[in-house]
Amino acid sequence: MLLYNSFNDVNFRLLSRFILKFLPNIFIKGKVVRKIKGFYYVLDENSKNLNEENIYECKLRGMLKVKNDKMNCIIGDSVEFDEKEKVIEKVEKRQNFLYRPLIANIDFIGVLFAIKSPDFDFTNFQKMLLNANSQNIPVVLILSKIDLASQEELEEFLNKFKKIFKDVISIFPISTETKTGLSELKKYINKKSVVISGPSGAGKSTLINTLIGEEVLTTNNISGKTRKGRHTTIESRFFMTAPRSYLIDTPGFSTLNFPKLKNKKELEKLFPEFLEFIPNCKFRDCIHVNEPNCAIKENVENGNISRERYDFYLYSLENIKFLKYT
Incomplete structure (x- = not known):
């Protein structure tokens, strides 16, 4: 009986390979949500969630590779892949990309800064704005931890911000503690690919957990000595708040570099x-x-x-x- 079952198993595997060989290749549109060495993890664009069963581990077709070029295929790229061979056959033209960290096809960057703890850093905010503008990526300010400020302090900050930046930048004052401003932010990011970036300790992980509705990221408190946050994200990560609505978490920072410019x-x-x-x-x-x-x-x-x-x-x-x- 054991020998019979083993024989049938072998025959079944051989038959499966024979059938698959003659089945037409099916190309699926997707989005690259992670990259590890030579493997690209692609989410079926029709997926309603980011579960493992909707993600395909793919290699890049050789003809699409330029030797030692990290821009061949990056996180955020829209691609077509062969479901049977698990190979990316086409990388769509990018609408834009952020160079550091390397992410493509961003609708806007949600720059997250706290009004307090740590205090708002206008220099770092403007450096981030320069970097985004150099890549033609729109920016909105997500002003977190407004529950730590009085109404008078909040109004004073908003007036100062609008005086400096005029109407160039939209601003979303929020609190994950009181849920203030979160419904407006959710509406704004719906059906978009949004990078969430900001200094350590501004509440990035807490915000993403709140928007997704589950604990997907660990959070850290502010360091008592430096009043700065500890880094909790070490790589860019994709999340979904709804179908075709993506949040990309990026590593926090303490200081930022200027963009590279020719003249x-x-x-x-x-x-x-x-x-x-x-x-x-x-x-x-x-x-x-x-x-x-x-x-x-x-x-x-x-x-x-x-x-x-x-x-x-x-x-x-x-x-x-x-x-x-x-």
Whole structure:
């Protein structure tokens, strides 16, 4: 009997391979949600959740590979893969990508900063804004822990923020403790791919757990000595809040680098409030420092551009290591 069963098992496996060989290959559209060495983990785009049964471990078709190029296929890419062979056959054209961490096809970055504990860092926020603008990725501010501030303190912060950034950036004040602002944020991120990024200790993991509705990430408290958070995310991770609604968690940071720019004129393009006034400068190569008849400086003086943003522009100009001098 044992010999008979073993014979049948062998025959069944051989028959299965024979049938599969002649079945047509089925291509499925999906999204790369993780990458480990040479393997890409692809979520079927029609999936209603991010369960393991909806994720396929795939390799990249050889013809799509450029040697030693990490941009061949990255997290967030929309792809077509062969369900039978578990091979990615096509990588769709990207609408954008964030270089660090490497993530493609982002609708916007939800920059998460706490109003308190740790205190809001305007310099780091503006560095993050520069990096996002350099990749043409929209940014919204998610202002967390507003339950730690009084109503007067919150209004004072919002007024200061709007004075500095005008109407360039949307802001969502939230509290995961009191659930304030979460329903508005959920509506805003629906059917979008959203990167959640921010400094350690701002409550990123808590927010993602709350939006997903389950404990998927560990959380850490603020360090008593430094008043900074401890890093709890060490790699970018994909989550779903609803079908085709993705949250991407990224590692926290304490400080940020400036984006890499070729020359000083590239910097002005990363300040959206400058753009309408730049053509009015007298000199085409004006970098808005000491040049006469500079439209940017004139609009700082008359209040159309905030002094704080102009000061950060000058700070960036001094600290960015440009690839070319001009």
